[in-house]
């Protein structure tokens with residue numbers, strides 16, 4: 001093998017490694033912080049918490065998806081919700097604002113990009129902004145319903 005193709009292969013190997021390291025980081029943090037309610041693969045637990053593997057929802061939210069997921073993790077959520085044919089009512093997700101911003105960036109990126117295969121995800125600036133001024137649950141429901 002000549003030097004050029006070796007360098008190319010080494011580069012390819014390194015970038016594959018760092019990509020999978022990123023994804024597994026988010027996965028691990030998701031498992032530690034969210035899976036107790038949302039299930040190990042974000043499949044949801046009927047009667048406890050909705051599925052987060054819900055590409056229809058994230059696609060429908062369009063440009064608002066970052067604000068929505070960042071708003072929910074920082075401010076929590078309560079109120080009626082319909083998700084993948086299941087009704088969630090009277091359940092409360094407590095604010096997860098005690099989780100480090102960098103970890104929330106990894107977790108939300110994991111949920112949006114890896115679990116749902118949808119582009120985009122909130123950055124640290126947006127998460128910090130919502131940590132200091134959390135959205136009301138009513139506003140979050142409006143966002144979810146396209147308002």
Ligand code: HEC
Nearest residue numbers: 033034037048049050072077078079081088091092093096
């Ligand atoms: C103590 C249980 C609990 C934990 C821990 C929890 N959630 Fe939730 N989550 C809920 C419940 C319950 C709801 C639905 C609230 C409602 O019905 O209004 C919810 C709703 C959501 C939604 C909105 C889903 C939709 O269909 O609109 C998102 C997004 C979400 N959670 C993300 C997360 C992430 C990411 C984490 C980890 C950082 C997390 N949650 C941790 C209980 C939890």
